[in-house]
Amino acid sequence: MSVSNTPPRAEPAEGEIVVVTGMTGAGRSTAAKELEDLGYYVVDNLPPSLLPEVVRLVDRSHGATQPIAVVIDVRSGSFFAGLHTQLAQGFSGRRTTLVFLDAADDVLVRRQEAARRPHPLQASGRLLDGLVRERTVLADLRSDADLVIDTSSLNVHQLTDRIAQAFGTPGTTGLKVTVISFGFKYGIPVDADFVADMRFLPNPHWVPELRPHTGRDADVAAFVTAQVGADAFLEGYVPVLIGVAEGYLREGKRFMRIAIGCTGGKHRSVAMTEEIVSRLTAGGLDARATHRDLGRE
Template identity: 40%
Template sequence: MTVSSLDTPKDTLAVVLVTGPSGAGRSTAINALEDLGYEVIDNLPLSLLPRLLEGPPPNRPLALGLDVRNRDFGTNALIQTIDRLSAEGQPAVQVLYLDAAEEELLRRYSETRRRHPLAPAGPPLAGIARERDLLVPIRARADVLIDTTGLSPHDLRAEIERWFGGEDGRPIGVTVHSFSYKRGLPRGMDIVIDCRFLRNPHWEAALRPLDGRDSAVAIYVAEDPRFDPFFERVKALIDLVLPAHTDEGKSHLSIGFGCTGGQHRSVAVTERLASALAQDGWQVSKRHREMERRDGHALAEKGQGV
């Protein structure tokens, strides 16, 4: 995906269509894009979108918020609009889709006590399920898909800045993730690598309560005879593809390492690769999905006095 700069000539400026299920973070994303210099229009009736884009070219990129609350919103109508604008080529249209797990959306609705737009008189869960089904074809057309499950508004703003910051000459950003295969693949991964063949610290009583950020666990994993050739080949692959993705205009690359529990091996490899890439001068961030989930539960229990 090409991320347009704010200094791009105005006849090639990007239009970012921001959509996704209600409660997934669309408003936060819209606000972040506005702070980045985008002209933002939220809840624009879909029938007015062609007229807007046929008008005088804007002097900065546009971010348009679209969801089921928009007047005359329809899945087929939006896809047809995307297809027509993409075929015309001007402006460059990108679809930013914010998503979240069903239980996360339900939790957010429960906390805010808001009614779901597709179930105003009933429980939010019915509206969430209906909306997710409605948006499946649009999700499949996304140029950028961000899963906001477990992300704070600050985290989401950081993701938006990585994707749409628009700095000329800005190096590609890299996020390295660890995860458990038991909970499925993280959404939005560009490269996923399985670490389950490495020896497992879980079976060592002293290491079991620790995680891959602990030096004892990292050393244990690295002492597997297969680790060095594995890591060398992974690093060589990433060294090859990062400049190539940069040349293609991509602004971000997500790399995932998975193991059984997402606590030891995948975390250790994620830490090792993130450190190596940072030393090489790449802009790197890291996420440990299962660790964040565990730490979040611990904080919640502490806050409740458990």
């Protein structure tokens, strides 16, 4: 699996509060460490009722422009129920972003077993019982999250990249669009807002001179975009995405993930992802490409 390079670090948004929550084993600690590296004042395992006090202390010691990141999870016990109330009330004009980290149950079980740690909610039952209870407790927060990251197929470095992409660049009030190529045989990205299927285009895999190359190579990209239906798709789909992006901004959403798939995630989806990103960028959006399955074949 290929791993993209982390983008250059930049100053975080002034005064932003990032609340990191999610499933046990989904990568909260990794996200917190990356936010700390990006300049956030990070507090782990904080009861929600203490959030206002933390903001006051940081304002007093570091100033109101210091960005803050807090990790809140079910270890907070009964205090966890107060998180919705605290987020709704806001924090002295600071912008708040709720990040939810998730992963498939089988992945979470393997990670917890590898770490040899019991689940905080499993009691005398199975680890999976604890995960079921945790999903129930977190269901509303997941639906309200500004950014959901599924870490099932991400390693530590890839999760770090995702956090850096979301919070490590200036102008975080704008919409950040990620277009991800993938192979259907490896599964659809579960955290995508939109999914498009490029298998209606001829596959370069069956062209001997193109088979070893990828959609990032000029000859493959030219082949894919020249096929009947490719330009019509782009001409119809990209304006729709731009229109939705404008609606997201009006509704206060700042993250948008578009998944572009083909059979193996090597040729058609990669080439079309690069072309879509190019057109979205030309349309004034902050868009970047990620190729999830490139290198797996």
